[in-house]
Amino acid sequence: MIRFWDVLLSAMGLLLGGPVMLVIYLVGIFDTGAPLFRQERVGRDGRVFILIKFRTMPVNTESVASHLVSGNSITRFGKFLRSTKLDELPQLWNVLKGEMSLVGPRPCLFNQVELLESRNKKGVLAARPGITGLAQISGIDMSTPDRLAETDATMLESLSVRSYFRYLIATALGRGSGDQVRR
Template sequence: MLRLVDIILSLIGLLVGAPILLVIYVAGLFDTGSPIFRQERVGRNQKPFILVKFRTMRPNTASVASHLADASAITALGTFLRRSKLDELPQLWNVLKGEMSLVGPRPCLFNQTELRSERASRAVFNARPGITGLAQVNNIDMSMPKLLAETDALMLQKLTLTSYFKYIFMTIGGKGAGDRVRRK
């Protein structure tokens, strides 16, 4: 049932959001010259997939978890996109393709071994990764691997259609700050 809702909502989001996606894409051309960010992430059953987002950091930034990245790498447009969460919109394509869900554990990088181990021990990888979820609306990010994996597992155990929409509306309403970025 949730997969059908994912398909319908991501398709609507991509169609209705097309003008916004286009404006951000063009602005991104002026900001970094490369507005789309692609990165290999850990998906369902620990299979790799390519996550797409709007680029918020300079193109030469090291490929590390956000909490390990340097805040000076974030561009002016990137700051706005992160605060408004508009950088996540292209992930609707990942949802439509079945690589992600709107609600689920945020997809990690393969080099985040502690988080991968914690999630594997709790069967979190049995689910599709998501754009938002319980951890995100409670400001629990990848800098806290054990707590994040515990929260992801709890969310997946109790996920209903009601909580699915609750997490989406909380995210749209501004709840959750996203991954922390290291400040100098």
């Protein structure tokens, strides 16, 4: 049932959000020169997929987890995109393609070995990664890999359509604060 909602909501989001994404893309050309950010991430069962977001940092920024990046690396427009979560909109394409869910554990990088090991032990890698989830609305980021994996596992064990919508609504209301860049 959750996949049904993923497809429906991501298709609607892409359709209705298309004009907004076009404006963000055009402004992004002037902000960074390359408005879309593509990065290999760990997907379901440890498979590679290309995550798509709006770029919030200069093109040459090191490819590491958000908590390891300096807040000075974020552009002024990027700060706006991150604070409104509009940088996440292109991930609706990842959701529509089946690489992600709207709700699930945030997809990590392959160099986050400790997190991958902890998620593997707890069975989290068997799930489709998500744009938001319990860890994000609880303010837990990738700097605490064991705690994050435990929170992800807890969320997945009790994930229902009701909790799916609860996480989405909490994120839309601004509670999604995990994966923040350090100041």
